[in-house]
Amino acid sequence: xxxxxxxxxxxxxxxxxxxxxxxxxxxxxxxxxxxxxxxxxxxxxxxxxxxxxxxxxxxxxxxxxxxxxxxxxxxxxxxxxxxxxxxxxxxxxxxxxxxxxxxxxxxxxxxxxxxxxxxxxxxxxxxxxxxxxxxxxxxxxxxxxxxxxxxxxxxxxxxxxxxxxxxxxxxxxxxxxxxxxxxxxxxxxxxxxxxxxxxxxxxxxxxxxxxxxxxxxxxxxxx
Numbered sequence: 543x544x545x546x547x548x549x550x551x552x553x554x555x556x557x558x559x560x561x562x563x564x565x566x567x568x569x570x571x572x573x574x575x576x577x578x579x580x581x582x583x584x585x586x587x588x589x590x591x592x593x594x595x596x597x598x599x600x601x602x603x604x605x606x607x608x609x610x611x612x613x614x615x616x617x618x619x620x621x622x623x624x625x626x627x628x629x630x631x632x633x634x635x636x637x638x639x640x641x642x643x644x645x646x647x648x649x650x651x652x653x654x655x656x657x658x659x660x661x662x663x664x665x666x667x668x669x670x671x672x673x674x675x676x677x678x679x680x681x682x683x684x685x686x687x688x689x690x691x692x693x694x695x696x697x698x699x700x701x702x703x704x705x706x707x708x709x710x711x712x713x714x715x716x717x718x719x720x721x722x723x724x725x726x727x728x729x730x731x732x733x734x735x736x737x738x739x740x741x742x743x744x745x746x747x748x749x750x751x752x753x754x755x756x757x758x759x760x761x762x763x764x765x
């Protein structure tokens with residue numbers, strides 16, 4: 543999920559950069575609402591955010607530090623005027639990258655992935671038992687071989703691996719895959735995705751690595 547912070551209605555309310563076309567849920571918030579949210583949001587909600595994009599609003603230079611106190615997701619800032627001084631000041635206040643308003647969405651996604659790779663050494667992936675996930679769009683390696691997964695099943699597996707050792711609820715998985723504000727989609731769709739994912743993993747591994755407990759959620763078993 544991408545959070546766009548901007549006091550201009552056209553950016554706060556609409557995904558003008560085009561994340562949605564790439565299947566990434568997006569939410570626009572005005573600065574005052576975002577400030578309240580980022581300070582009080584539960585950790586699992588913040589973990590569902592893949593990047594923050596800061597548009598135009600007052601005192602935005604204070605926001606990167608505020609965000610980084612709660613989240614490791616990349617923080618990007620829009621600089622439509624292409625002002626060198628503004629760009630330098632944004633980097634100085636802690637943003638990870640500065641982008642123009644006319645930038646192509648694929649370039650934005652590439653920049654986000656590059657920042658995340660540098661921070662988390664994604665090239666090595668994250669391992670749990672016989673499963674290795676990468677978090678950059680690549681299919682996981684399962685039992686030594688590549689396992690092709692539909693995008694949402696892949697993202698569910700990445701979330702379970704990133705939370706290995708912890709049980710996560712259906713609501714937390716839903717927020718990561720669909721976004722925090724996807725009211726038009728039934729949360730129970732996660733059960734169908736996980737059912738299909740378990741069958742694929744069972745076929746590849748020879749056992750079911752996902753432990754589920756009713757009302758408590760799901761946990762990846764690290765065998």
